[in-house]
Amino acid sequence: MAAKIIDGKAVSAAVKEQVRAEIERDCIKAGLAVVIVGDDPASRVYVNNKKKACELCGIKSFEYALPAETTQEELLELVDTLNNDDNVDGILVQLPLPKHLDEGAVIERISPKKDVDAFHESNVGKIMIGSYAFLPCTPAGCMELIHSTGVDVAGKECVVIGRSNIVGKPMAMLLLHENGTVTVCHSKTKNLAEVCARADILVAAVGRPNFVTADMVKEGAVVIDVGINRLENGKLCGDVKFDEVSEKAGWITPVPGGVGPMTIAMLMKNTLTAAKQKKQ
């Protein structure tokens, strides 16, 4: 039987509407600063989408488009200025940065209270112990999509393919916090297909088009496809071979229109959280 499609656009619209309504109801002033260095076209698209989402939610957005040759000192100086700016509740530095810049040092310079990406070491640590203000946007968005299916994570076999700091590792932690039995797979995993086929909830964050095939998926599983891969013909494609997996899974996210829209919605939610915490 064909899988039900998890509509990321609809879930994302609902999250943004909740953010908008709360900002309006409680007259909250929230501001997000987005810093982009250089002219990577994909980053440009993301930044524009973030700006649009801010407008929709009633969040003031401040954009800093810096030239590719910006120095580390100049970038850190801007981060310091934004850390001290009361109108700015959240700071997002669009990654990847040009190669001559030290991403780690920039992330660590952002005030943890304004770290709406939740990449700062102190926020990563808080997520590990389950006491956090912000969750990283993409894994948090995946959790919202799982919740939208009505499937309870507790006690389920959950398999995450990928162990990156921004997706795979925090994703595994969030599933664990909801009492899933979690396995993390990566490029050195043996019997990958077998491990994946045990999953009631399978999250693919590999970055390889059509990597997950039907033989790797359990009948009726919830399949969350984080991958965004650009094919030679210009089309976007996920990590999951949608046509065949959707015949076997119970629930599946499409690409585009699945996890992608959720990331920005969760960023709006984190910015609202930062603004509310400032008031406390």
Ligand code: NAD
């Ligand atoms: P990454 O390259 O940092 O990590 C990929 C992971 O996949 C690694 O941990 C690696 O061990 C694992 N891997 C690679 N080859 C493998 C193999 N053959 N078998 C098993 N595991 C393998 O990538 P990332 O930043 O985690 O992103 C993953 C994908 O998600 C990319 O396509 C990226 O574009 C996408 N992404 C989407 C969003 C979104 O908003 N939807 C956000 C972030 C990333």
